[in-house]
Amino acid sequence: MGVRVGRGERDLRPIVVEMGVQKYALGSVLFAMGDTRVLCAATVEESVPPFLKGKGQGWVTAEYGMLPASTQTRTPRETNRGRTMEIQRLIGRCLRAVTDLNALGERTVRVDCDVIQADGSTRTAAINGGFLALFLALKGLRDSGVLSRIPIKDQVGAVSVGIVEGRIMLDLDYAEDFVAQVDMNVVMTGSGDLVEIQGTAEEGAFSREQLSEMLDLAWKGIQEIHSFQRLHLVEDRGR
16 A cells, blocks of 8 residues: 555544534534545434433434445445444444533434545544534524533544554545554543544454554544644633
């Protein structure tokens, strides 16, 4: 595959964020990492799942999908298939990890993440953009007087890391992911706590030392992602 063109092994792909891209969503974001682009839209429902009724607690959930023309060869629409369900549950878990569900009250925030162009690491881009869409929606509830404050406890960010041709690399694109010996997705909060690690050796195995190096590199990348997120969080989330 050769050395990366235009960026080093420890570099993120360029990040571009566009806020408020959908008129009817309370929070919406177009989040791009390199050639991967995900449209994230958050809507609010004045109800909760049956298992939460009467408990005074809210819920945050996510749905994920890849549009048919998001890849070089048309991808059939995914409707509650295994991989789709796994990814949207991951996104939901990550967003709930940084949301004060008690302060949300008995409301559900649903974050739809639609991949409009895929070039690797779509789930991590969806988490990064999904957090911004969630924040915008909760800010909208605060601004309209429904909530007294924005019920966000921390940021959350995600990035891929892996071993490609024996080298540890950050933020894999599709070509790198396709040939990676190890592929890992890491999700962390702004304070550095881990939310999720998904890692697999596609061939052979990897050492504890390599795992530590990949986690350190992932944290470096996530800190940069948090910085990009903060550029669009225009006020103290506790206000």
